[in-house]
Amino acid sequence: MPQESHLAALDDGALARRIAEAGAAPDSAAETELYRRLGPRVRLYGLRHLRDRQTAADLVQQVLLKTLERLRAGKVREPTRIASFVLGTCPMTVLEMRRGTRRREALLETWGGAAEALEVPEPPALDPDRLAGCLEALSERERSVVVQTFFADKGVDEVDAELAISGGNVRVIRHRALVRLRDCMGTGEDGP
């Protein structure tokens, strides 16, 4: 079995354990695979808390380089619970970034060109023409709630004041609009 497909069959914990067990002779294929998997998830965490794409990209790099560094050094107590480790590292790194700590430069210096080889896949692109049609299919009120919420980053209280809709209704309209957009775009959903 080629190494790539073998690695793809491992879960995150098994990959992390493999990196930890490699120790001083880094398993670069396993590291690249773990970075590729966790990158989009840490980026979401960053976007949720920092609301800025570039800062979120910096967070991904810092959190995952630190994670790999700690795995290599055998300093992650439970590699099989790597998500918990990453979750603990994210807020600490956000705090460091807000304080302007120059940790990123130090990390990049340690990793050199190897950090550039680690990539995070971009989110899937959406068909702009299809989206335009789906937006047209929403009511004006639904479009306004989506834009006020996600673009203007306004809370329910602000949206209800601006659009003269009660808070409960804002949530109902928002939910209905997003479900209609999602279904129209065919981006799928099997959650409850």
Add this chain to the structure above:
Amino acid sequence: MTCQSPIGFETLVAYWLGEVPDKNEATLEEHLLACAHCSQRLEQLVALAARACVRRWEAAG
């Protein structure tokens, strides 16, 4: 790629908008960091909402 207990769509929206109580947020985030399925669903939702707003903004301009 599947999930035994996928996060509900409404909860994903609420998480993204900071409407989830702090005590539940860490549990959700741990699930999202461990689960490719749910994190991809959130990524799709966020991309859809963001792109929809840009289209709307362009149309208004």
